[in-house]
Amino acid sequence: MVDNVGVWGVKVAGLDGLPICTFQAPPYTCTWTPLAPGMQTIRVIGVDAAGNSAMATANVMVNPPVDTTPPVVSVAVPAATGVKKSTTLSAAAQANAGIVELQFIVDGKTLCTVKVAPYTCNWTPSAAGYASIEARAVDAAGNIASVSANMQVNAQITPYRALALRGGESEPADSLLPRAAAPTMPKVRTAVASRDHSGS
Numbered sequence: 433m434v435d436n437v438g439v440w441g442v443k444v445a446g447l448d449g450l451p452i453c454t455f456q457a458p459p460y461t462c463t464w465t466p467l468a469p470g471m472q473t474i475r476v477i478g479v480d481a482a483g484n485s486a487m488a489t490a491n492v493m494v495n496p497p498v499d500t501t502p503p504v505v506s507v508a509v510p511a512a513t514g515v516k517k518s519t520t521l522s523a524a525a526q527a528n529a530g531i532v533e534l535q536f537i538v539d540g541k542t543l544c545t546v547k548v549a550p551y552t553c554n555w556t557p558s559a560a561g562y563a564s565i566e567a568r569a570v571d572a573a574g575n576i577a578s579v580s581a582n583m584q585v586n587a588q589i590t591p592y593r594a595l596a597l598r599g600g601e602s603e604p605a606d607s608l609l610p611r612a613a614a615p616t617m618p619k620v621r622t623a624v625a626s627r628d629h630s631g632s
Contacts (some may be wrong), residue, residue, distance in 0.1 A: 440456070440479050440480055441454065441455065441456050441478070441479045442454070442455040442456075442460050442476065442477070442478050442479075443455075443476075443477045444462045444464075444474065444475070444477075445474070445475040445476075445477065446466075446472060446473075446474055447467075447472050447473075449475070452474075466494040468494065469494050469495060469497075470493075470494055471491055471492070471493055471494075472491070472492050473489055473490070473491055473492075474489065474491075474492055475487055475488070475489050476489075476490075498573070499528050499529045499573040499575065500573070500575065501527070501528055501575065502527070502571075502575045502576065502577040503525050503526065503527035503531060503569040503570070503571045503575060503576075503577045504525065504526050504527070504577065505523060505524070505525040505567055505568075505569040505577050505578065506523060506525075506567070506579060507521070507523045507565060507566070507567035507579050508522045508523065508524075509521050509522075509565050509581050509583050510583065511583070511584065512583065512584040512585070512586060513557060513583060513584075513585055513586070514557070514585065514586045514587075514588060515557050515559065515560055515585060515586070515588045516556060516557070516558070516588060517556065517557065518554055518555075518556050519554070519555050519556065519557065519583075520552055520553070521536050521543075521544075521552065521553045521554075521555055521565060521567075522550070522551065522552045522553075523536070523551040523552075523569075524549075524551065525551065525567070525569035525577075527569070527571035527572070527573075527575065528571070529571045529572035529573040529575070530571060530572045531549075531569055531570070531571055531572075532570055532571060532572050533545055533546065533547050533570050534546050534551045534567060534568065534569045535567070535568045535569075535570075536551075536553040536555075536565070536566070536567060537565075537567075537568060538555060538563055538564070538565055538566075539563055539564055540564075543555055551567070557585040559585065560585050560586060560587040560588075561584075561585055562583070562584055562585070563582070563583050564580055564581075564582055565580060565581050565582070565583055566578055566579070566580040567579055567580070
């Protein structure tokens with residue numbers, strides 16, 4: 433900024449004309465921290481020693497702050513289930529930028545991808561043991577968070593009668609149980625009196 437009689441002062445104003453910086457001598461360098469996103473007009477006003485003033489303006493687009501906060505996610509699963517039993521997995525998630533999807537991952541493999549709440553997924557285990565259930569949430573800013581839980585999968589129980597028939601039993605399984613012995617009747621001995629035919 434130059435003037436034929438010399439620059440007396442410079443003022444930089446931002447949104448609503450609020451002053452950002454004021455200078456009385458060069459260098460005219462100002463640091464500005466926007467308080468709100470959107471288009472803002474910056475005004476630079478110079479005053480010379482004779483009291484004359486001039487103003488220049490510039491429009492600046494202020495972008496919203498980058499959201500780096502990960503989502504908050506939780507998962508709810510039963511403590512145990514069984515092989516070939518349909519099991520419902522559920523999760524909850526929230527984020528500043530909003531949730532765009534939530535994945536249910538079982539033992540490292542994606543089982544369901546849910547775009548909107550409620551976040552639920554049906555799973556039918558195929559093998560006994562322990563399974564790792566992971567809920568992974570992604571928000572609109574690309575932040576990712578996950579939480580996992582272990583679930584016990586019990587083996588399918590085969591009824592006793594089915595086991596007996598599989599073993600080649602020709603009789604029902606009830607016949608494999610020990611039978612009570614029939615009660616034994618006590619023996620009764622009968623004494624017969626004999627008659628003496630000797631005439632005595």
